[in-house]
Amino acid sequence: MYIAIVGYGRMGKLLEKIALNQGHKITAVIDLKNREDIYKLPEQTEVVIEFAHAPGILERIEAVLKQRLPMVIGTTGWYEERGGMVKNLVKTYDGSVVYGANFSIGMNLLFLLNKTLATWMNHFPEYDCGVYEIHHRYKKDAPSGSAMRLATDILTYLQRKQRLLFPEALRHQAPSEEGLTIAYQRIGEEKGYHEVCYYSAVDQITISHKALSREGFVQGALLAAQWIQQRKGFWDFFTIFEKQIKQPTTNA
Numbered sequence: 367m368y369i370a371i372v373g374y375g376r377m378g379k380l381l382e383k384i385a386l387n388q389g390h391k392i393t394a395v396i397d398l399k400n401r402e403d404i405y406k407l408p409e410q411t412e413v414v415i416e417f418a419h420a421p422g423i424l425e426r427i428e429a430v431l432k433q434r435l436p437m438v439i440g441t442t443g444w445y446e447e448r449g450g451m452v453k454n455l456v457k458t459y460d461g462s463v464v465y466g467a468n469f470s471i472g473m474n475l476l477f478l479l480n481k482t483l484a485t486w487m488n489h490f491p492e493y494d495c496g497v498y499e500i501h502h503r504y505k506k507d508a509p510s511g512s513a514m515r516l517a518t519d520i521l522t523y524l525q526r527k528q529r530l531l532f533p534e535a536l537r538h539q540a541p542s543e544e545g546l547t548i549a550y551q552r553i554g555e556e557k558g559y560h561e562v563c564y565y566s567a568v569d570q571i572t573i574s575h576k577a578l579s580r581e582g583f584v585q586g587a588l589l590a591a592q593w594i595q596q597r598k599g600f601w602d603f604f605t606i607f608e609k610q611i612k613q614p615t616t617n618a
Contacts, residue, residue, distance in 0.1 A: 367591060370394040370411045370435075372404060372426060373418030377440065377580060381415060384584045404429045411435060413591045417583075419506060420444035427463065428455055436462035436594045438587050440469055443507025446514060456600040464594045466603030467511035469586025473560070474607040476575040480516050480562055483573060484523035491526060493564040493571070496547040500559040509550045512560055515604075517548045520562070 367390045371378050374397040382392055393408040404426055407414070414430045416423075420443040430437045445452075445465060456463050468474065487493055497520070499513040509517075509532075521527055531545035541547050561574035577583075590603050 367391070367588075367595075368393050368408075368410045368412040369591065370396065370407050370414045372396045372414060372416035373441070375417070377417035377583065380580055381417060381584045381587065384581060385588065388588070390588075407433055407435065413438065413595060415587050415591055416441050417587075424448060424451060424455070427452055428459075431455055431459035431461035431463075434459075434461070436591075436597075437464070438590045438594065439463065439465045440583065440587055442467060442511030445511060453600045460598060462594050462598050462601075464590040464601045464603055464606070466586065466590065467515040468558075468583070469590065469603055470558075470575070470577060470582040471586060471607070472582065473512055473558075473575050473577070474586075474604050476560065476562075476573060477512075477515060477519065477604050478608065479573050481519050481523050483562070483564075483571075484520045487564060488523075488525055490566075492566045494543075494566075495520065495524070495527070495562065495564045496549065498549045498551075498561050498563070500551045500553065500556045502554060502556050503552045505552060508552065509548050510558070510560070512558070513548055513550060516560060516562055517546055520546055 369385055369390055370393050371381055374395050378395070382395065385392060393411040394403060396404045413436050415438045416426065417440040420441055423441055423444050427437060445467070452463065487495070497513055497517045499510050501510055517530055526544060527546040528544040529546070531541050531547045533549055557580055558577035559574065561572055564571040586603065590606060593606055594601065
């Protein structure tokens with residue numbers, strides 16, 4: 367693939383390294399110093415992959431779609447407020463966009479487990495639940511996009527939870543029963559840890575994911591970049607991932 371990279375921080379540099387090692391070509395690297403270059407990418411570019419900061423993302427997406435290029439977006443901290451606007455841009459330009467709150471295969475398995483467990487827990491009202499995540503101290507958004515994905519899926523599939531409760535809201539009051547607590551921490555060089563916990567009076571159930579390397583995010587983004595090139599529309603990476611999961615069979 368001929369790839370243009372938007373954002374040249376930790377993830378952008380790692381993406382460049384892994385892509386080149388896999389035989390892909392880098393046609394452009396767009397960062398703050400040359401941000402205007404996104405409006406005219408090299409002609410041989412086949413796909414744009416972004417791991418940048420949220421400010422200005424709508425303008426960048428529109429610039430890419432105007433050039434009839436597919437785009438893979440790993441930037442977080444924007445989708446809840448602007449996802450609808452991006453979908454409209456994709457429709458307007460008949461474009462192709464893949465967004466992922468997290469491109470890790472393991473994390474997407476956790477998303478799948480989370481939905482299933484939340485559905486089962488409708489039968490066990492004695493369990494309360496919460497979401498917790500940790501990231502490195504340089505991360506600019508909180509809670510993480512993945513934590514928000516876990517929490518919103520719980521609200522969708524667990525009937526007794528109706529709204530999110532963030533740490534600021536709990537300074538001077540106890541959480542309500544219908545509230546789902548979502549907590550976070552920023553410390554050190556933590557690459558990413560997410561957990562969903564269910565507590566009863568007698569036991570605890572926890573499902574979690576810990577990123578050991580950022581390479582997993584890059585591999586997922588490259589997979590998405592290959593997948594999107596022959597397709598139109600706005601796609602969630604989890605949807606792509608979920609399509610690959612086959613129901614287990616037994617040897618009955």
